[in-house]
Amino acid sequence: xxxxxxxxxxxxxxxxxxxxxxxxKVMVGAATCGIASGANEVIAAAEESIKLIGNGAVVTRxxxxxxxxxxxxxDILKPGWPRLTYSHVKPEQVAGILxxxxxGKVIKEGLLGKIxxxxxxxxxxxxxxxxxxxxxxxxxxxxxxxxxxLPFTDKQQHLAMRxxxxxxxxxxxxxxxxxGYFGLYEVLTEMEPDEVIDMVDKxxxxxxxxxxFGTGRKWRYCKQTEGYRYVICNADEGDPGAYMDRSxxxxxxxSVIEGMLIGAYALESQQGYVYVRAEYPLAMQRLQKAIDxxxxxxxxxxxxxxxxxxxxxxxxxxxxxxVCGESTALMASIEGKPGEPRAKYVHTVEKGLWNQPTVLNNxxxxxxxxxxxNKGADWFASIGTEGSKGTKIFSLVxxxxxxxxxxxxxxxxxKEIIYDIGGGIPGGxxxxxxxxxxPSGGCIPESLxxxxxxxxxxxxxxxxxxxxGMIVMDEETCMVDVAKFFIEFLKDESCGxxxxxxxGLSQMHEILRRITEGEGQESDLDLLEELGxxxxxxxxxxxxxxxxxxxxxxxxxxxxxxxxxxREKRCPAAVCTALIHYEINENCTGCTLxxxxxxxxxxxxxxxxxxxxxxxxxxxxxxxxDVCKFDAVxxxxxxxxxxHSSEKPS
Amino acid sequence: MGQPxxxxxxxxxxxxxxxxxxxxxxxxxxxxxQARYRYLPETAMRQVAARLRVPVSQVYxxxxxxxxxxxxxxxxxxxNVCLGTACHVKGAGLILDRFKRELKVDEGDTTEDxxxxxxxxxxxxxxxxxxxxxxxxxxxxxxxxDKVADIIKRYRESKEx
Numbered sequence: 107x108x109x110x111x112x113x114x115x116x117x118x119x120x121x122x123x124x125x126x127x128x129x130x131k132v133m134v135g136a137a138t139c140g141i142a143s144g145a146n147e148v149i150a151a152a153e154e155s156i157k158l159i160g161n162g163a164v165v166t167r168x169x170x171x172x173x174x175x176x177x178x179x180x181d182i183l184k185p186g187w188p189r190l191t192y193s194h195v196k197p198e199q200v201a202g203i204l205x206x207x208x209x210g211k212v213i214k215e216g217l218l219g220k221i222x223x224x225x226x227x228x229x230x231x232x233x234x235x236x237x238x239x240x241x242x243x244x245x246x247x248x249x250x251x252x253x254x255x256l257p258f259t260d261k262q263q264h265l266a267m268r269x270x271x272x273x274x275x276x277x278x279x280x281x282x283x284x285x286g287y288f289g290l291y292e293v294l295t296e297m298e299p300d301e302v303i304d305m306v307d308k309x310x311x312x313x314x315x316x317x318x319f320g321t322g323r324k325w326r327y328c329k330q331t332e333g334y335r336y337v338i339c340n341a342d343e344g345d346p347g348a349y350m351d352r353s354x355x356x357x358x359x360x361s362v363i364e365g366m367l368i369g370a371y372a373l374e375s376q377q378g379y380v381y382v383r384a385e386y387p388l389a390m391q392r393l394q395k396a397i398d399x400x401x402x403x404x405x406x407x408x409x410x411x412x413x414x415x416x417x418x419x420x421x422x423x424x425x426x427x428x429v430c431g432e433s434t435a436l437m438a439s440i441e442g443k444p445g446e447p448r449a450k451y452v453h454t455v456e457k458g459l460w461n462q463p464t465v466l467n468n469x470x471x472x473x474x475x476x477x478x479x480n481k482g483a484d485w486f487a488s489i490g491t492e493g494s495k496g497t498k499i500f501s502l503v504x505x506x507x508x509x510x511x512x513x514x515x516x517x518x519x520x521k522e523i524i525y526d527i528g529g530g531i532p533g534g535x536x537x538x539x540x541x542x543x544x545p546s547g548g549c550i551p552e553s554l555x556x557x558x559x560x561x562x563x564x565x566x567x568x569x570x571x572x573x574x575g576m577i578v579m580d581e582e583t584c585m586v587d588v589a590k591f592f593i594e595f596l597k598d599e600s601c602g603x604x605x606x607x608x609x610g611l612s613q614m615h616e617i618l619r620r621i622t623e624g625e626g627q628e629s630d631l632d633l634l635e636e637l638g639x640x641x642x643x644x645x646x647x648x649x650x651x652x653x654x655x656x657x658x659x660x661x662x663x664x665x666x667x668x669x670x671x672x673r674e675k676r677c678p679a680a681v682c683t684a685l686i687h688y689e690i691n692e693n694c695t696g697c698t699l700x701x702x703x704x705x706x707x708x709x710x711x712x713x714x715x716x717x718x719x720x721x722x723x724x725x726x727x728x729x730x731x732d733v734c735k736f737d738a739v740x741x742x743x744x745x746x747x748x749x750h751s752s753e754k755p756s
Numbered sequence: 757m758g759q760p761x762x763x764x765x766x767x768x769x770x771x772x773x774x775x776x777x778x779x780x781x782x783x784x785x786x787x788x789x790q791a792r793y794r795y796l797p798e799t800a801m802r803q804v805a806a807r808l809r810v811p812v813s814q815v816y817x818x819x820x821x822x823x824x825x826x827x828x829x830x831x832x833x834x835x836n837v838c839l840g841t842a843c844h845v846k847g848a849g850l851i852l853d854r855f856k857r858e859l860k861v862d863e864g865d866t867t868e869d870x871x872x873x874x875x876x877x878x879x880x881x882x883x884x885x886x887x888x889x890x891x892x893x894x895x896x897x898x899x900x901x902d903k904v905a906d907i908i909k910r911y912r913e914s915k916e917x
Contacts, residue, residue, distance in 0.1 A: 117863050139882055144896035174884030230906045346840030349881030384787075384824050385836075387893050415861050425783055427823025428878060442782035443814075444821035503842040503883035510884050541841060574882070577841045595878060601821075703902050705857055727850050 107404040109412050113280060114291060117403070121283030125273060126183060126238070128160035130207065133181040135271060135358040136172035138388050139349075139420035143177035144197070152180065155204045171271025172511035173258060179271075180209055186241040191253055193218040212246040216515055219253030224272060226285055258527055263489070265497045266350075266473045267513045270357035275392050278399040281360040281517035287405060289479035290367050294413045302372035303329065306475065308483035310495035315340055315431075315468030316546070316572050317648070318494070318561035321475075324465060325372055328455035331463040337366055337374040338440070338459065340468040341382040341389070342424050344431040345544025346595065347575030350499040350511055351469035355382070355389035358473070363406070363419065365472030368479060369419045373465055378419040381436050394421055428545075428599035432647050433458070433466050434602065446601045447647035468573065470499055492632035495562035504541075507532050509521035521555040524578055533680060536581040538679075539663070543572030545592045546652035547653020548659025549585060568659045570652075583676050584681035585664040586671055590618040592656035597631050600649065607650030610641040614657060621668060623684040624675040624745070631661060680741045683726040687745050690717050691731075693738035700730035700739065721746060782808055782818060786825055793832040831866040833911045835859070835891050840879030842886040851887050852876055854904045871912060890911035 108114055114243060121753065132152045136145040145167075152165045173179065176193035180200065183189050184207055191205060193216055206213045224236045253259060264270065273280035281287070293302055307322025328335060343351040355362065366378050382390050397419055400406040408416045427445045429435045435445035437459045458464025474496060478486045487495050494516040500523065503509045507529030520540060524530065531537050539549040548569035550557065559564050561571050579588065597611040614637055620626045638654030645651040661668065670676045677685040690700070696714035701707075708724045711717030719730070731739040782804070796819050807813040819825045822898045837852045852874075856862060859872050866873040882888040885897025891911060899907070 138895055139884055139897070140880055142885055142888065142897040177885075193791060212821075268840055343881065345877070346844075346879035347842045347883050349879075352881040375911075385877065385890070423784070423787060424824075425787070426824040427822050439783070442818070444817050446821075501883055503886060504845045509842075509886075544841075575841065577845060577883075579845055583845055588841075588844075591839075591841070597840075599878070705854065725853075727901060728847070731851075732900060733902055 108287070109404060111291060112289060116686045117279050118285075119283070119720035121273075121277065121279030121281070124166075124241045124277060125280050125283055126236070127162075128185055129161070129164070130156075130159060130185075131183040132156060132165045132204065133168045133183065133274075134165070135170055135177060135179040135181075136167040137353055138386075139170060139174045139353075140177045140179065141388075143174075147197040148178045148180055148195050148200060148241060151200040152204065155201040159204060159208050165275070166272065166274050169270045169275045170353045170511065172262075172264075172267060172353075172513070173218075173364075173508075174510040175508045176510075177730060179218075182704060186239065187243055187247060188222040188238045188240065188250075189218050189253075190247065190250070191218045210242070210244060210548040212244050214246050215486065216332045217246070217250055219251040219256055220247060221253045225268075254632055257529065258510070258512075258675075261518065261522060261527055262513050263497050263515055264513050265477055265489075266354065266361070266470050266499055267511065269355070269361065270353065270438065270511075273358065275357050275359060276399075277395065278360060278403060278405075281358070285480060286360050286476070287364055289476040290364050290371075290405070291411055292373055293368050293479055294411050294415055297373045299374055300329070302368060302479070305483045306372070306478055309478045309486035310483075310490075311471065311474055311486065312494060312561060313467055314470035314474070314498065314573065316345075316543075316570070318505050318571055321467060321471055324455060324467070325369065325381075327453070328463045328465045329373055331456045333462045334377075335373050336459045336462055336464040337370050337373060337375045337378040338436070338464060338466045339366055339378070339380040339472050340431065340433075340436060340466055341380055341386070341393075342431045342436060343383060343386075343469070343573060344428040345539070345546075345573045347503060347577045348501050348544060348573040350501055350574055352386050352389050353500075353511055354469050354473055355386070355393050359389075359393045360400070361473040361476060362393070362469055363396055363400055366419060367405070367410070367417055368475050369465060369467070369472065370537040371415055375465075376416055376418065378417065379422050379440055379459075380419065381422045381424055381430070383424045390421060390423065397421070417714065427601075428595075428651055429601045432649055435594070436466065436646070437464065444601075446603050447649070449646055451679060461568050469731070470574075491558065491560045493562050498559075498571070498574055500574045500576045502528050502578070505531055505535070505580040505583070506578040516560040517558045519555065520550065520557050523559070524555070528578065531578065531580045533580075537578070537581045538581050538583055539585065539588075541569075541577040541579060541588065541656075542575065543570035543655075544575055545596050546570060546648065546655055547572050547575075548556050548655050549579070549588065549657075551663040568655070568662060570655075582679050582680035582681070584622075584677050585660045585667045586618065586622055587679075587681045589657045589660045590622055593618055593653070596649070596653045600653075604646040604650060606641045606643075606644040607646070607653060610645075610650075611636050611653055613637060614654070618657070621671050622677070622682040624682075626668075626672040628669070628672055630672070631665070634658075635661060676744050678743055680743045685743070685745050686726060687721055687742050688719055688726060688728065688730060689740050689742060690719055690722060691740055692716065693736045695736055695738070697735070699733050699735070703729050705729065782810060782815065783822070786815070786819060787899075790825055794832075795826045799854055827842075829866065829870070831871050833872050833892055835872055835874050835889065836877040836880065837875070838880045838882065838886070838888045838890065839876045840883060840886070842883035843879075843888055846886045848887040850901060851889065851899055851904065854901045855889075855908075858905055860906055872908070 169283045180192045180195040303325045311321040312318040430439045430445040435447040439445035499513045593615045602608045679688045701709040708720045805815045889896045
């Protein structure tokens with residue numbers, strides 16, 4: 107049980123010993139993305155090899171440091187050495203790596219970098235940096251790159267992700283060793299609830315979940331209403347293409363719990379909920395473990411730190427509905443009802459869950475709160491731009507060389523994110539657009555790449571911050587198809603309560619389907635815009651009013667692509683299946699691989715002879731192009747049959 | 757009705773908590789039934805309604821609103837092909853088509869032998885390893901069309917053991 111500062115210090119020193127033990131520690135990044143890349147196999151191999159090393163050597167798990175493109179990652183923490191990180195580790199390599207380490211040597215293959223120093227970002231009472239004590243460091247290690255100075259990491263600043271990839275997410279002691287729960291202690295013992303609200307307000311923290319509403323302001327409004335107040339964490343990360351909340355819950359769940367505790371104290375709330383998507387089983391499991399541990403240590407429950415403050419927290423598992431990311435729908439869902447939004451004549455800060463005043467913030471927002479307490483409002487406000495303070499985690503994915511989670515100060519340009527951090531577009535292809543803000547956001551073209559990213563600039567560019575998904579699209583992405591994709595998504599996810607959203611999305615989808623199948627008319631574009639305006643004006647919740655954004659933003663920046671589909675019956679990116687065809691060119695060596703893989707047997711040809719695709723049978727799945735080793739399959743931006751038919755009078 | 761002042765008394769808490777528990781438990785109860793039977797049998801839904809004292813219509817409303825629930829039995833293995841944005845950009849639609857052909861079912865349907873239910877899911881948060889497919893609780897990254905048959909085979913075999 108942790109009841110006092112001394113107890114906290116004791117847990118911290120225990121945790122510190124686990125983070126940097128006086129024996130060899132092997133750590134594997136085991137969030138969902140790591141596991142999908144083979145982390146569990148690497149852990150099994152490491153556990154096997156470590157037995158031979160003995161001397162107390164251990165294998166532990168950590169979360170995701172954001173370098174998803176390098177997974178699985180394996181870290182070596184050997185006393186006297188900096189931390190070493192290996193990337194793309196295969197189970198069969200592990201024994202070799204560990205044997206070398208045991209003998210004081212280092213295998214260079216796969217060595218990504220080293221860490222000599224880690225910032226103890228939440229600790230203001232002690233040294234703020236932890237330096238690895240170095241002695242007898244082999245030459246290879248001395249020459250290794252610094253992990254935080256790689257192109258991917260150099261411009262990043264891990265604040266919300268401060269513990270990701272550093273601690274074992276299932277260890278409360280390791281969280282405490284990094285300064286965790288010290289902020290809570292300070293708040294409970296030294297601060298008045300309203301002082302906490304003032305501090306968060308002064309820091310300029312804005313909600314990381316989408317709208318970017320001021321967190322301190324939201325808390326203050328809620329505090330003004332009498333009642334049994336609730337705090338909720340929105341972990342129903344629904345925006346496709348964004349996964350920082352999953353990663354935070356899997357890598358550092360206590361930061362969210364501590365943030366909620368601090369918020370609950372400020373709001374004098376005694377009950378909190380974390381609403382987690384059903385699609386995130388590991389996040390739920392690690393969060394549950396963290397909640398259980400916090401209860402066991404007296405950091406949740408009654409009389410926390412011996413004060414009068416009590417707070418209970420529980421997980422509510424979502425039922426799989428995108429609309430439940432919307433505040434009123436989420437609260438309805440917690441109440442056991444279908445997640446249908448209601449009109450917000452009365453805000454949820456006044457009448458939210460069970461008609462009581464409720465504060466809802468998302469995972470990343472809550473994870474930022476302990477930082478503000480520890481480091482101060484001025485420190486937090488010194489990072490970022492005029493209107494958007496602090497950092498933001500983006501999930502940089504899609505057609506980009508280095509895909510992963512990127513935490514950067516607000517105000518960094520899109521170009522820096524995509525090219526400096528992300529390494530640009532793979533395969534020498536051209537950049538076309540970057541999609542931000544999920545289905546409610548928009549596509550930003552190349553001409554706006556110098557945009558300094560924050561809540562307001564993205565809004566002005568016709569997109570939005572959303573929860574921070576950034577999907578890079580190259581020249582082989584069709585923007586009409588992307589618009590259709592989002593509208594289809596939203597059509598499926600619309601709760602159907604209001605007409606403009608339900609019917610508007612159906613009609614938009616039908617129009618876009620026509621266009622992508624070469625049956626569109628130019629007047630369709632005006633119709634889309636008109637429909638979009640009606641939906642923006644008359645929908646009940648933000649899902650409906652922002653639903654036309656993907657269409658409107660692509661029409662604004664990529665109108666010529668729509669026109670190519672309509673006028674020329676051509677898909678310039680060669681994506682829309684009705685408007686393309688595949689051909690085999692003279693590079694074909696007759697290896698028969700494509701014919702063997704074709705699922706509909708549409709490819710004919712003899713061994714070592716040029717193969718031919720039967721256009722009538724072809725379903726355009728493109729597998730022939732995927733498997734061809736000789737670049738002999740080309741995808742063409744027209745459908746041969748369409749061209750013929752349009753030449754004939756009907 | 758105005759805001760009840762002084763609600764913060766101990767008795768009110770207890771009452772409130774009881775009410776909360778009951779309401780929250782509707783979705784949780786259905787989730788447990790779904791996990792056990794792989795669908796929501798009508799009799800079970802009626803029992804839930806009776807026990808929690810909510811109208812059957814409300815249970816049905818919830819059961820049909822959330823995608824986690826199914827009124828038809830689901831297969832032993834749930835294949836969730838991610839159609840999130842990052843996966844879409846990397847050709848997830850074609851991966852889904854391939855699963856449809858290999859399993860000979862349409863999206864949302866279950867194979868005749870009851871082994872697989874094929875679903876399209878909107879983002880499982882594994883965007884960095886797109887295209888991704890989640891089967892039961894296991895996630896597969898960088899899925900390629902020509903690997904789909906192998907993946908299915910692994911799960912088919914796992915049942916025979």
